[in-house]
Amino acid sequence: MKLFLRFVFVMYALPIGVATAADKLELQKAADNVYAIVGELDNRTPENLGSNATFGFVVTTEGVVLIDVGATYQGAQRIHAVIKQVTDKPIKVVINTGGQDHRWLGNDYFKKLGAKIIAQKLAVEDHKARKRDQFFTLNNLVGAGLEGTNEVYADEIFDKELKFSLGGTAIELHYAGQAHTPGDAFVWLPKERIVFSGDIIYVERMAAIIDVSKSNTWLQAFEAIAALDPKIIVPGHGHVTTLETAKKDTYDYLKFLREGVTAFMKQGGNAADIGKVDQARFSYLRGYDILKGRNALKVFTDLEWE
Template structure:
């Protein structure tokens, strides 16, 4: 009974927090001008914090902070989730952490092999902090790290200073359990989703998942060349949904719940495959596929940039299924 009452209190706190956060908008250039961070970190539930990134593409104004940079204050050290897009951005996050706690950062977890998850490893490595990533994410970054660095330098200009390619110091394949302070932290790779080595950080006692890019909220997800929509849906149904999380910190967008991220991630992928499947059945070609009806999702940020690209990717995947 006590555990149920505590969960209800935490749910009420989180609901209040989520409802009172400003709506995401890719039109807001920077919501925390005194810091390299796009947003000041907020406490999602007790001792779990997240600096919510912009829902726009990475650019100079948001310093590449267009994903969520989270951290857990365990009582025996801090665990950071995501290295950040640049050395200075990671340092800015650390500056906020030391305002909140005098506990040292003991681990950084990269949620995937993308630049905004790993380029900030350069700062954390200089602090002597171990860095953990899935083996596939580490290999992705090994292959593409210097290209990602050059891309970041082009938009971040002097804000990129100090950043260098730094690989994770540790890797895992399916699951790594970390018991630190008051927290049991399960670092998971549930299967193929948005990109190689997608990683989820699950706090079973708190029923909270720091989802990484398996889950999107408030902005349209992008499908990369190696993103297979069918596999993403299967990973969601077989693994992510089974967590039955009460709280979700998605890879992009404000903290929310499973219903919301399901709507904007899994359900979008299912819808897109259904629309493309019908288009193929009717003899439609790739040129026409770009313009299938996606207006049900046009309220999402990055819709204009991504909707047609996503449709083309799914057509190419489904054409020979």
């Protein structure tokens, strides 16, 4: 009987313990009043509710500016719970830095709290174009965690740049070209010299070059960030970082891959043999085995059209 009870305890205790560990969003302080919320580096799961990315927020005297919202309503609630560890101030402005689900599908939750949502023009077009696909994928990967999620588009759009201030904190949004998605913009705090890069910068894990990515202009978007000489970068994936590490994990990789695929094409290589392009230099990045082939193939297609 004693043994049986212990067994029952373990059966009940284990799944709860596992879920708690997996759903954790890590709060990381970047500077005074500036924070990152670091999600998991791997794919969307029922436990992480699609929040497999890094988000950010700035606390001002008049309220909070949130950068990116998570891929689901429930995920957005969890992001808000992390913000509440720091402040009870209202979320006044929400920025969607790009077109991926985890940048915008949590909008509904924050809109209901009264936040104004801002995104780049092409990002909103991308939201509309890929909404169905994103819901389909999330339904497969997140399941019941998707319940309650509704698409809500930005209240205000911008083209090249938008500057505003909240509670005396100056905030700038810049668009420098198609990167991981067509409307990837970045957020710049000029006084603090901090960038929130969205999906323009990945650290610790390999950047995903997907159908809607464009590798040559992605490099230009990175260069626009580098030109500002930021002191601190809150990346789109991974922990708070420096320009040096961001360059090593994202820019150098994209450049290296484009050069490798260019050489491969010059030697007459065809798409079926794309696996022969050696990317081992970047095997330290998480997701290397899953992403390297797809990335090379997309760059191959990009280069055919350039």
